[in-house]
Structures are given as structure tokens and as C-alpha cells.
Amino acid sequence: MKKRKNILQTILSLVTVMVVIVVFQTVLFVIQIQNNAQFYQNYNNKESSIRPITSTKEIIERSPKRILYPQFDLDNVNRNWTDTVSLIRSPKETNRRYLTMGLVTAKRPQNTVYLYNTLKSLITNANREDFREIYIVILLSDLDQEWRTNMTSEIVNRYPQEVKNGTIKIIGSFDWMYPSLTNLTHHRKWHSESKATWKAKQNIDFVLLWLYVYKTKLSEFYLHLEDDVITVGGYIKAMKNFINDQKGEWTCLEFSELGMIAKLYHTHDLEALAKMVALFYQEQPADNTYLHFNPQMLQFRRIIRKPTLFQHIGMTSSQWGHVQALKDRFFVANDQKKVLKGDNPPAKVFTSLRFLSKHSPENAYNTSFGYFWSKSKARKNDNFRIIFNKPQSIKRIVVNSGLDVFPEDKIYSALLEISSKSINKNDCTDYKIIGQFVNGKVDVQNVPPPLNTTDIHCVQIRFQKSQNFWVIIHEISVFLRR
Numbered sequence: 001m002k003k004r005k006n007i008l009q010t011i012l013s014l015v016t017v018m019v020v021i022v023v024f025q026t027v028l029f030v031i032q033i034q035n036n037a038q039f040y041q042n043y044n045n046k047e048s049s050i051r052p053i054t055s056t057k058e059i060i061e062r063s064p065k066r067i068l069y070p071q072f073d074l075d076n077v078n079r080n081w082t083d084t085v086s087l088i089r090s091p092k093e094t095n096r097r098y099l100t101m102g103l104v105t106a107k108r109p110q111n112t113v114y115l116y117n118t119l120k121s122l123i124t125n126a127n128r129e130d131f132r133e134i135y136i137v138i139l140l141s142d143l144d145q146e147w148r149t150n151m152t153s154e155i156v157n158r159y160p161q162e163v164k165n166g167t168i169k170i171i172g173s174f175d176w177m178y179p180s181l182t183n184l185t186h187h188r189k190w191h192s193e194s195k196a197t198w199k200a201k202q203n204i205d206f207v208l209l210w211l212y213v214y215k216t217k218l219s220e221f222y223l224h225l226e227d228d229v230i231t232v233g234g235y236i237k238a239m240k241n242f243i244n245d246q247k248g249e250w251t252c253l254e255f256s257e258l259g260m261i262a263k264l265y266h267t268h269d270l271e272a273l274a275k276m277v278a279l280f281y282q283e284q285p286a287d288n289t290y291l292h293f294n295p296q297m298l299q300f301r302r303i304i305r306k307p308t309l310f311q312h313i314g315m316t317s318s319q320w321g322h323v324q325a326l327k328d329r330f331f332v333a334n335d336q337k338k339v340l341k342g343d344n345p346p347a348k349v350f351t352s353l354r355f356l357s358k359h360s361p362e363n364a365y366n367t368s369f370g371y372f373w374s375k376s377k378a379r380k381n382d383n384f385r386i387i388f389n390k391p392q393s394i395k396r397i398v399v400n401s402g403l404d405v406f407p408e409d410k411i412y413s414a415l416l417e418i419s420s421k422s423i424n425k426n427d428c429t430d431y432k433i434i435g436q437f438v439n440g441k442v443d444v445q446n447v448p449p450p451l452n453t454t455d456i457h458c459v460q461i462r463f464q465k466s467q468n469f470w471v472i473i474h475e476i477s478v479f480l481r482r
Contacts, residue, residue, distance in 0.1 A: 081177075082212055082215050082216055084174075085171040085172055085173065085174070085208075085212065086169070086170070086171055087140065087148070087152050087170045087171060087172045088152060088156065088163060088169075088170050096217060096218065096219060096220065097132070097133050097134060097135055097218060097219045097220075098133035098134065098219055098220055098221065098240075099133060099134050099135070099219050099220070099221045099222070099223060099236070099239070100134070100135040100136075100137055100213050100218045100219040100221070100222050100223070100267070101122065101134060101135070101136050101137070101222075101223045101225055102136075102137045102138075102139070102209045102210070102213055102222060102223070102224055102225065103115075103118070103136075103137075103138055103139070103209075103224075103225040103226060103227045104138075104139045104141050104202070104205045104206060104209055104226075104227065105138060105139070105140060105141065105151070105227035106140075106141045106142045106205075107142040107144060107147050113151075114227055114228035114313060114314050115138070115151075115155075115227045115228075116154070116158065117228075117230065117313065118225070118226075118227055118228060118229055118230065119136070119155070119158070119159065119168075121229070121230040121231050122136060122231060123159065123162065125231050125232060125233045125234070125235055126235070126236055127234070127236070127237070130236040130237075131162070131165075131167055133236070134167065134219075134236065135166070135167060135168075135169060135218050135219060136162070136167060136168045136169070137169045137171065137209065137212065137213060137218070138155065138168065138169070138170050138171070138227075139171050139172070139173060139205060139208065139209045139212075140152065140170065140171070140172045140173075141172075141173050141201070141202075141205040141208075143173075143174075143175060148172055152170050155168065155170060156170075171209075171212060173204075173205060173208050177204070177208055178201065178204050179204065179281070181197050181200050181201050181204075182197070184196045184197060184200055184282050196282070199285050200281050200282055202285070202286070203277050203278070203280075203281040203284075203285065203286050203289075204278065204281055206224070206260070206274075206277060206286050207274040207277055207278045207281070209224075210222070210224075210270040210271070210273060210274040211270070211271065211274050213267060213270055214267060214268075214270040214271045214274070217267065218267070219267055220266070220267060221243070221264055221265070221266060221267060222264065222265050222266075222267045222270055223239070223255070223262060223263070223264045224260055224261075224262070224263045224264075224265075225261060225262060225310065226259070226260065226261050226312070226314070227314075228312060228313050228314025229256075229261055229262070229310045229311060229312055229313060229314075230310070230311050230313055231309055231310050231311075232309055232332075235255075235309045235310075238305075238309055239253075239255060239264065239305075239309065242255075242305045243264075246303070249298070249299075250299055250303060251265065251266075251269060251293075251294050251297040251298070251299040252264065252265055252290065252293075252294050252297075252299060252302075252303070253303050253305070254302060254303060254304040254305065254308075255304075255305050255308055255309040255310055256308045256309070256310040256311070256312070256328050256331070257304055257308060257328050257329070257330055258312055258326055258328050259287040259312075259326070260286050260287045260290065261310055261312060261328075262308070262309065262310040263290060269297065272293075272297070273290065273293055276289055276292075276293045276296075277289045277290070277293075304330070306330045306356070306358065307330050307331060307332045307358070308328050308330040308331045309331070310328070310331065311327065311328050311331040312326050312327060312328060329406070332371070332403060332406075338366075338367055338368065338369070338475050338477075339400075339475060340398055340475060340477040341367045341477065342367065342396075342398070342476075342477030342478045342479045343478060343479055343480045344365060344366070344367050344476070344477065344478050345388055345389070345390070345392050345478065345480065346388070346389040346390075347365065347386050347387055347388045347389060348386075348387045348389070348425070348426070349361040349362050349364070349365050349384075349385070349386055349387075350384075350385045350387070350426055350427075351372075351374075351382075351383065351384045351385065352382045352383050352384075353374040353376055353378060353382055353384070353471060354374060354375050354376040355372060355373060355374050355375055355376075356373050356374075356375050359371060359372055359373035359472075360372065361384065364384075364473040364474070364475065364476050365386060365476050367477075371403070371472055371473065371474045371475070372384075372471070372472065372473040373409070373470065373471070373472050374470045374471040374472075375470065376470070377466065377467060377468060377469060377470060378411070378414075378463045378466065378467050378471050379463065379466045380463060380464065380465055380466050381462065381463065382462075382463045383460055383461060383462050383463070384460070384461040384473065385426075385427065385458060385459070385460045385461075386458065386459040386460070386476070386478075387422075387425065387426060387427070387428070387457065387458055388456070388457055388458070388459075391420065391455030391456060391457045392455065392456055392457075392478070392480060393449075393454045393455060393456070393480060393481040394418075394447045394456050394459075394478055394479070394480060394481065395446065395447060395479050395480060395481045395482075396443075396444060396445055396446070396447060396477075396478075396479040397416065397418075397434075397435070397442075397443075397444050397447055397459060397476075397477070397478055397479075398441075398442070398443045398444075398475070398476070398477040398479075399411075399416065399437070399441065399442050399443075399461065399473065399475070399476050399477075400440070400441050400473075400474045400475045401437070401440040401441065401471065401472055401473045401474060402440045402472055402474065403472055403474060406472055408469045409469050409470045409471060409472040410439075410440030410469070410471070410472060411437045411440050411461070411463070411467075411471060411473070412437070412440070412465070412467045412469075413437065413463065413464045413465040413467065414436075414437045414461050414462060414463045414464055415433050415435070415436055415437075415461070415462050415464060416433070416434055416435040416436070416437070416442045416444060416459070416460075416461060417431035417432060417433050417434065417459070417460045417461075417462055418431065418432055418434055418447065418450060418456050418458065418459055418460070419431045419432065419450065419456070419457060419458040419460070420450040420455055420456055420457050420458075421450075421457070422457045422458065427458070428457055428458035428460075430450075431458070431460055431462075432448075432450055434447060434448060437461075454481075459478070461473075
């Protein structure tokens with residue numbers, strides 16, 4: 001009996017201890033919840049006291065050295081900021097369009113302005129129907145009021161109809177929109193202080209433009225451009241086709257291989273892109289950051305349309321004292337159009353050169369559009385051969401190689417030859433030399449007939465020497481005797 005009583009007392013003691021522990025833990029939990037609630041209340045009060053800032057001076061004074069700019073919500077500074085930034089009155093659009101093209105422009109040395117050429121290229125190379133589906137948003141990012149006024153007036157004067165119907169929208173940034181751009185220390189060591197400041201501001205310029213397009217929901221897609229580019233005829237349709245050709249999910253499609261030129265995003269992704277670029281506005285230029293953003297959005301390779309649709313034309317950078325002469329090697333302008341358009345009877349075209357799939361040998365011979373572009377350097381005795389379906393009486397043969405945008409990719413040392421002796425469907429024998437290339441061209445006005453016949457079965461370009469560049473053959477024109 002005594003033993004049973006001891007057991008009961010032990011059990012009662014254990015239960016008492018457990019109850020005490022549970023009560024103690026409950027008290028601690030309640031205290032922790034109260035402390036957390038107080039912390040978040042204080043935090044929210046602190047945030048709300050920081051955000052309503054009205055001047056750049058206050059931003060700089062209150063911001064830490066490492067500002068978390070993505071937390072900075074322009075809506076909390078100025079609820080109507082998208083209206084405030086508009087520099088011209090244009091009708092408010094209720095219909096969402098297909099594409100917005102956005103670009104930032106700033107003052108350049110020697111009053112250099114590329115923007116007008118860019119706008120001319122965008123507008124003249126678009127079809128009338130395209131204007132129902134596009135916006136062009138221009139951010140004037142220089143804070144010089146006189147410059148801003150002059151630029152706005154000039155754009156309105158040059159394109160009054162596009163401004164009036166809201167296709168062209170002009171917005172401006174203001175000093176209260178920027179984080180600190182002075183005394184930046186966390187950047188690439190080989191960058192000067194001026195370059196670090198210029199690049200940091202450019203990053204935020206992009207961010208402001210993207211947030212504007214995202215906030216106003218102007219379109220389904222957004223194409224980021226720079227203010228010193230040109231494009232090609234039918235570029236809107238070409239972009240649509242490339243978008244529609246995509247089989248899987250994508251984040252970014254590129255229509256230029258350079259920098260931040262012609263990068264296309266879904267508009268709903270712009271806020272995320274803006275936050276990432278803003279987070280690293282000191283460390284990385286946007287044209288580096290976007291390459292890290294895309295994989296975070298599960299696109300692990302670049303998707304570049306080739307040939308590209310936009311070319312960089314600027315030389316004088318908005319970074320004072322800097323020359324930027326980059327060119328997109330995959331861009332081909334309206335040079336694709338044929339000039340001479342010979343008779344070019346039906347034929348098969350062959351070459352020993354490796355070539356880009358979209359620039360096959362047939363492109364050089366057809367009379368409408370396109371060009372041949374090798375992806376290997378020509379070696380001695382490489383050839384480019386035309387085999388006519390039926391022998392032809394030929395009066396003149398012209399071959400033009402190279403393009404204005406790729407002047408080095410031409411034929412340097414080669415012979416033009418003809419033959420009337422077919423040995424199979426792909427070649428002839430006993431070729432006769434009728435011309436030699438000079439500066440990438442050959443034009444034989446009076447083609448001498450082969451021995452004992454007027455009919456020519458094969459025309460061949462034969463390389464005499466190896467060369468250090470790829471080969472573009474823009475046009476081969478064959479004119480028949482009448």
C-alpha cells in the first residue's frame with residue numbers, strides 16, 4: 001500500500017512539473033508575439049516615415065549607403081506619378097496595344113542627337129496598320145529643363161500626328177525619383193567615378209521607364225531600345241512571327257545581340273526586372289543584370305533572332321568623353337534587296353563553304369530578297385557553283401559580295417569561270433576563266449562563249465587564296481542573250 005502511494009506521489013509530481021513547464025512556455029510565447037507585433041509596428045511606422053520624400057536632398061540624407069531601392073515605391077511618394085512624368089498632353093488610352101517600344105535619351109556632347117534618326121527609322125519602317133498596335137515611349141532623362149523643353153518641342157514638331165493620337169508618349173524623370181548617385185563605392189574598381197555615376201543613373205533611368213510601362217499597362221509586350229539605333233522594313237511583322245514561332249515558355253527574346261538593345265519582355269515581367277536592376281544599380285550595368293535575370297525566370301539560354309532587326313549607329317556616347325562604336329554583326333538592313341535583278345534562269349546552287357542555315361547559296365542567286373553568308377573562312381580552291389537546269393546563252397554575269405554593314409565579309413581573291421561540259425548534276429569540267437574579282441565584285445559585260453558552243457551549263461566562283469573573313473554574296477545576276 002505504501003509502495004502504491006509513493007508511485008502516485010511521483011506521478012503527481014511529474015504532472016505538476018509538466019504543467020509548470022507548459023505554462024512557462026505559454027507565457028514566453030505570448031511575450032514573444034507581443035514583442036514581434038511591437039517590432040513590426042515600429043518597422044511599419046519607420047517605413048512610412050521614410051517613404052513620403054519630396055526632394056533628392058532628403059533622400060540622400062535619410063538613405064543608408066546601401067539603399068534597397070526596390071523597396072522604394074513611387075506610388076507612396078506621388079500616387080499620380082505616372083501622370084506627373086508626362087511632358088505632353090496626349091489622350092489616355094483605354095485599349096491595350098500589342099507592343100510598347102521604350103527608349104531613354106539624355107544630353108550628349110557637342111549637341112549630338114541620334115534620337116531623330118531612330119524615330120524616323122522606327123516610323124518609316126512600320127506599316128500603317130502597325131501604328132494601331134504600338135506605342136513609342138521616350139524618357140528624357142536629363143534634368144536640364146531647357147534641353148528637355150527643346151527636345152519635346154522638336155519631337156512634337158516632327159511627328160505631330162503620332163503625338164496627337166498617343167502613339168508617341170514623352171515622359172521625364174525628376175530628381176526625387178533617384179537614389180544617391182554620389183560617392184558610389186561598390187562598383188568595378190577599374191571604372192572611374194564619373195563612369196560609375198553615369199552607369200548607375202542609366203540603370204535607374206531604365207527602371208523608371210520599365211515601371212512606367214508596367215504601371216500604365218500599355219501593351220502585352222515591351223521592347224527595350226536605345227536612342228541610337230535603326231531598323232529594317234517590316235520589323236514589326238518579323239518580331240510577331242518570331243514570337244509566334246516560340247514553342248515553349250520564354251522570358252526574353254532578343255532582336256539585337258548588343259547590350260540592352262532590342263530586348264523583348266512580357267510587360268507583366270517588367271516590375272521584377274526593374275527591381276533586380278535597381279537592387280544592383282551600383283554594381284552592374286543593366287546589360288549584365290538582365291543576363292542573370294533571365295535564368296532566375298527559368299530561361300537558361302539566350303534566344304536571339306538572326307539576322308537581327310536593329311543596328312547600333314551611335315558613336316558619341318551620353319557618357320562624356322566616351323566613344324561607343326559597337327556594331328551588331330548579325331544585322332542586315334534593306335541591303336538584302338536585289339539591285340540588278342538579272343534573268344537568272346532555273347538552276348541549282350552549290351558551294352564547298354559551310355553556311356548559315358538562313359543564308360543558303362540559293363539566296364545569292366534568287367532575284368527577290370536575301371543573300372548568302374558563309375560561317376567559315378574561304379580557303380584556296382573553295383567554290384560557289386551554279387548549275388543551270390538547261391544550258392543557257394549568256395550575255396552578262398555580275399557578282400556582288402559583301403554588305404555595307406559587313407564590308408569585310410566579301411570575296412578578296414577569286415576567279416569567275418564558265419563551262420559547257422557537264423559531268424554530273426552537281427559539276428562541270430573544263431572551266432574557262434572569264435573574270436577576276438576586284439574589291440569584292442566582278443562584272444563581265446560580254447561573256448565569251450565556250451569553245452564550239454554558245455550554251456553554258458555551269459558558272460563557278462573559285463577562290464584563288466585563303467582569306468581571313470567569312471563570305472557574303474549579296475547578288476548574282478545572269479543576263480541572257482536575246
